[in-house]
Amino acid sequence: YKKIVCELDVAACDPTKETEAKLRELSLIREYIDAAKSKVELCHEPKKGMELYTYAKKRLSKFQCSSCY
Secondary structure, eight states: OHHHHHHSOOOSSOOOHHHHHHHHHHHHHHHHHHHHHHHHHTSOOHHHHHHHHHHHHHHHHGGGOTTTO
16 A cells, blocks of 8 residues: 555646545545544454454455556
């Protein structure tokens, strides 16, 4: 996640529509990762946590394939 954020062309101004869409998607993915961690650590629901984490990884994989996103 952090490596992909570092690779984005973000500047101290309004992003392009493409960059803005990527930032929104990455924000959502980060929320899924945080929810997965909470399910495991706070709710003691490791199965649900892994489901959320796996889903976040699936969405994140779209960024690692230039023809996928």
